[in-house]
């Protein structure tokens with residue numbers, strides 16, 4: 001794990017990095033652990049769009 005124990009100046013620890021935005025995820029912070037990737041809560045919508053992109057359909061084209 002690349003960012004397993006980086007301690008910030010204020011004592012907080014980065015335990016993960018978001019696979020989409022690259023943002024730090026700190027100890028105690030909630031995030032989604034999906035297929036081995038960490039995804040922060042802010043990126044869940046973008047992640048879902050990426051995952052479900054093959055299923056996108058236009059009305060009347062089924």
Ligand SMILES: [Zn+2]
Nearest residue numbers: 018021040043
């Ligand atoms: Zn993110």
